[in-house]
Every structure is written in structure tokens, then in C-alpha cells.
Amino acid sequence: MGDLSRAAYKSAAPFLLIIILYIFAHGIVALVIAPIQAIYFPEITVFACFLYLPHGIRVLAALFYGWPSVIALFAGNIIAACVFSTDPQNLLLDGLVFATAFAASLTGVLAFEFMRLFGMNLYAGRGTPINWKLILVVGAISSVINSVFQSLLLSGVIIPGDGLLVFFAVFIGDILGVAVLMFVLMLGFRWYRMREEASKLS
Amino acid sequence: MDQFRAFFQLRSILLEMEQDLGLDKLAQSEIDIFLAARSLTENEGDVVASDQIRNHSLTKSIAQATYHRSLRSLLEKGMIKKAAGSKSKSYVVNMNPEIVLKNA
Structure with a gap:
């Protein structure tokens, strides 16, 4: 592999990884979580989900890759919308899909920038010690930002009276999305470590 | 990065x-x-039968005595609770993370 192609791979790999993980997380929401939620809350499920795993990907992508992650998240969001939509052709003609996808892709980075305003540069590799609690705090801030964005953008299509419910559904779904994703990743790493330790002993 | x-x-x-x-x-x-x-609990408060836990892929290989000792230890730590009003041995997983922290 030449130097140029190696460099191209090195810069493209994280973006491809973010896109793949983002589409995968959207898939879990579209195929598993949303259908269950639709049984109980059919009127808001089209706008928000009470357990929204892609928000966890947004926060972690922003943590490690900062502003450039917005491009990967936006691309992943549009691809996921097409893959899991029943009418992808009409979906791409809807400007609202692009607007909500772009706004959602920004939320992770905006939360990190908000923390920077208070003197806490929490982006990875900037010298500030990061722990999981701080990531959850950033996740909560980005949930608020996303709830505001989505409520404003969707205000024209939400049934009057459901606005507050959608706001809280987005907020709760995003926070739980970050917490559950981190917990699942923790168990995944733990399982991997245990397996490694067990194989060393056998 | x-x-x-x-x-x-x-x-x-x-x-x-x-x-x-x-x-x-x-x-x-x-x-x-x-x-x-925990994996057998879909919603908070769900009752899980002892047999279900015992037959889970994670616990199948645990020796019987170790299994019962560990189960008792988890009960003592409050991480699982005996299900109320259940005749067979059934448990409810404590979903409160503070309990996990407290017993760390």
C-alpha cells in the first residue's frame, strides 16, 4: 500500500466506522425498539423514540473526532433514513429529513463546545481526563439541544398538543441512548477481556 | 485521533x-x-425463575454448590430479591445502580 493510499485509509476509516455504527444503531431502533414503542405510543413514535441508541454514537463520535464527525453522522443519518424507510425516493425529496438529520448530527459537538465555554475541553486527546460520568453529562446536554432542535423543526408536522410529549420523548430517548450504549459497550469489552483471560488460563 | x-x-x-x-x-x-x-429481565420488576437463571448459557457451567452460594450472596447484597407471592424459587433483579455501587 502506498503512502498516499495509506494516509487516505487512515483518514477515511474512522468516518466509515462512524457511518456503519450509526446505521447499525438506527437499524436497532427502526426494527426493534420503534415497533414495540408504536404499540403504546403510536402518535409520537414517528417523531421520537424512548431509547435512541444513535444518540450515543453521536456523542462518542464527537468525543473522539470532534467537528469532522458531523459529516460522517449526517451521511450515516441520510443513508439510514433511506435504508429503513418504506419510501426512500420521496424521503430524499423532503427537506425536513435533511434538516433534522443535520441538526441531530451537530448536537454532540455542540454539547462539547458548550462544555468548552466553561473551560472544560472534553474532546479526547486534549489533555483533560475524561470519565464516563462526564460523557453522560455531555450526553444529557446534547439531548437538551437535540430536543430543542427537533421540536422546532418538527413543530409544523406534530399534532398540536403532542409537542411537549415529543420534546420529552427525544430528551429521554437520547439520554437513555447514551447510557444504554455505554453500558452495552462496557459489557462487551468486559466479555472480551474475560474471554481473553479464560483463554490464557486454559 | x-x-x-x-x-x-x-x-x-x-x-x-x-x-x-x-x-x-x-x-x-x-x-x-x-x-x-438481568438478561432475562425485560422490564423492571419482572420475575425470573431460578430454573431460567440456572439454564442460562452464562451459568450452566457453574457448579451447583457455587451457584447456590453465589445466588445467596447476591440476595444478601440486595442485587436480586426473592419474588413476593411466588411459590417456586423466583427472583426480581434490583435495577437500582446504587445497590451495585453500595456492594462494590
Whole structure:
């Protein structure tokens, strides 16, 4: 592999990884979580989900890759919308899909920038010690930002009276999305470590 | 940041999370039983039968005596509770993370 192609791979790999993980997380929401939620809350499920795993990907992508992650998240969001939509052709003609996808892709980075305003540069590799609690705090801030964005953008299509419910559904779904994703990743790493330790002993 | 540095940093953050939640301080058999019971619980307050936990892939290989000792230890730590009004041996997983922290 030449130097140029190696460099191209090195810069493209994280973006491809973010896109793949983002589409995968959207898939879990579209195929598993949303259908269950639709049984109980059919009127808001089209706008928000009470357990929204892609928000966890947004926060972690922003943590490690900062502003450039917005491009990967936006691309992943549009691809996921097409893959899991029943009418992808009409979906791409809807400007609202692009607007909500772009706004959602920004939320992770905006939360990190908000923390920077208070003197806490929490982006990875900037010298500030990061722990999981701080990531959850950033996740909560980005949930608020996303709830505001989505409520404003969707205000024209939400049934009057459901606005507050959608706001809280987005907020709760995003926070739980970050917490559950981190917990699942923790168990995944733990399982991997245990397996490694067990194989060393056998 | 390249993906390997990101991967190792994420791993380090999650290892700290594991330690803070106290999962690393439990015996392996206790962790396996707790995780098995947790995976069988869809909603908070769901009752899980002892047989279901015992037959879970995580707990099948645990010796019978160790299994019962670990189950009793989890009960004592409050991480699982006996299900009220159930004749057979059934349990409810305590979903409160403070209990996990307290017993770390």
C-alpha cells in the first residue's frame, strides 16, 4: 500500500466506522425498539423514540473526532433514513429529513463546545481526563439541544398538543441512548477481556 | 485521533465505568448469575425463575454448590430479591445502580 493510499485509509476509516455504527444503531431502533414503542405510543413514535441508541454514537463520535464527525453522522443519518424507510425516493425529496438529520448530527459537538465555554475541553486527546460520568453529562446536554432542535423543526408536522410529549420523548430517548450504549459497550469489552483471560488460563 | 487510540481510550473509560459500578469486585460466578438474571429481565420488576437463571448459557457451567452460594450472596447484597407471592424459587433483579455501587 502506498503512502498516499495509506494516509487516505487512515483518514477515511474512522468516518466509515462512524457511518456503519450509526446505521447499525438506527437499524436497532427502526426494527426493534420503534415497533414495540408504536404499540403504546403510536402518535409520537414517528417523531421520537424512548431509547435512541444513535444518540450515543453521536456523542462518542464527537468525543473522539470532534467537528469532522458531523459529516460522517449526517451521511450515516441520510443513508439510514433511506435504508429503513418504506419510501426512500420521496424521503430524499423532503427537506425536513435533511434538516433534522443535520441538526441531530451537530448536537454532540455542540454539547462539547458548550462544555468548552466553561473551560472544560472534553474532546479526547486534549489533555483533560475524561470519565464516563462526564460523557453522560455531555450526553444529557446534547439531548437538551437535540430536543430543542427537533421540536422546532418538527413543530409544523406534530399534532398540536403532542409537542411537549415529543420534546420529552427525544430528551429521554437520547439520554437513555447514551447510557444504554455505554453500558452495552462496557459489557462487551468486559466479555472480551474475560474471554481473553479464560483463554490464557486454559 | 486515529481509530486505535480512540479504541484504547474508550476501553479505558469503560473499564473505569465497570470499576465504578462495582462489577469487577464481585466473584465471577456472581457476575454471571447477575448478568443472566438481568438478561432475562425485560422490564423492571419482572420475575425470573431460578430454573431460567440456572439454564442460562452464562451459568450452566457453574457448579451447583457455587451457584447456590453465589445466588445467596447476591440476595444478601440486595442485587436480586426473592419474588413476593411466588411459590417456586423466583427472583426480581434490583435495577437500582446504587445497590451495585453500595456492594462494590
